[in-house]
Amino acid sequence: MAERLLDLGWVRIFEAVGRLGSLTAAAHELGLSQPAVSYTVRNLERQLGTPLLERGHRGSTLSPAGERLHRAASAAVAELDAGARAIRRMSRRPVVRLFTDYGFASFWMMPRVAQFRLVHPDTEVHIIASAAADPGTDEAEDVAVLFGTQSDFGAGATQLFEECVYPVCSPHFAARHGLTDDPRAIVGLPLLHLDSTPHPRWFVWSDWFAAMHVAREPGPGDLSLNTYGLVVQAAIADQGVALGWAGLIDGAIADGTLVAAGPALSRAESGYWMRPGREPSAPALDLIEWIIGDVRR
Incomplete structure (x- = not known):
């Protein structure tokens, strides 16, 4: 039986x-x-x-x-x-979670989401943005785009932009103060600071002035803001001079909303890096390939 x-x-x-x-x-x-x-x-x-x-x-x-x-x-x-x-x-409709900071989310990714959807209409992108995304954060993401140095990321990460900053301000502010490429011209002007973490991994104003061999102490007109979006908005509103990140600020420079107001400072080993999640899905790999292709273009 x-x-x-x-x-x-x-x-x-x-x-x-x-x-x-x-x-x-x-x-x-x-x-x-x-x-x-x-x-x-x-x-x-x-x-x-x-x-x-x-x-x-x-x-x-x-x-x-x-x-x-x-x-x-x-x-x-x-x-x-x-x-x-x-x-x-x-x-269900495929969902890809992208973990990044507010700067990359606002100034690079958001203007391009519609372009990705044209190529992959069945995939939904969820952008998880943090004020100061840390390379060491173990987030449950499918793709992460984070700021740091090469040593912060494993062999599977891809550098999207090297760190390159230069002073930017509104055209009206530059004309009113007669700004040129001379770093000394902005010493007495109000500066806009990104103050999102006590130990920033990126260039700050003191780094830029040191590289330009110009002495400048914090002034009473300086303004600190906790997200890069607010820094850029303050610069557009004639509130002072900000450090513009190449790769993020390009659109505002191209359309004349902001203008360069000084020399650039860069370092090749630092910048934005893209890191896949532990087991990226096919839609996540599509997003990774698309981001890399768009940056190269």
Whole structure:
């Protein structure tokens, strides 16, 4: 006679009982009554002809037979849940999560999202922006575009832009103060600072003045802001001179909203880097390829 197969409706219930060590807790987690859970376990014990739980005043522990069955149930539940998630993903529109800072999100990615959608209309991009995204942050992203030096990133990262900054301001502000490429011309003017972290990894005004061999102390008219978008808006509004990042500020320079007001300062090993997630999906790889292609163009 063929061996009688077990009814598999018990698997998730028994997995919860063994994991939680309580019939009542398992019933609460699964939205069932305690008698229903107890009945399922006892029925399973009858089918197998051996106790699966050692019941006590403080709960239930697995018997040796119960431990063996619980290992199989736990593996089965994990495998079935993973399969269900994969099937649900197949029926949904693909989503790619891009983790980056506000500067890259606002000035580079957002103006180009529509272009990516034209090429990949079935993929949705979720941009997760942080004021000071850290290269060491272990975010649950599909793609990360982060600022740092080459040593911050592994072999799988790709540099998109090297760090290059130069003073920028509105055309009206430059004309009013007679600004040229002379670094000394902005010494007495109000400066706009990005103040999003106590230990910035990027060039700040003191770095730029040191490289230009010009002395300049913080002035009363200086303004500190916590996102790069606010810094740029303040520069457009004639509030002072900001450091413009090549790659982010190019559009405002091209359309004349901002103008360069001094020499550039750069370092090749630093800048924006793109890092794939641990197991990038096909849509994530499409986004990575598209970003790299757009930067090269």
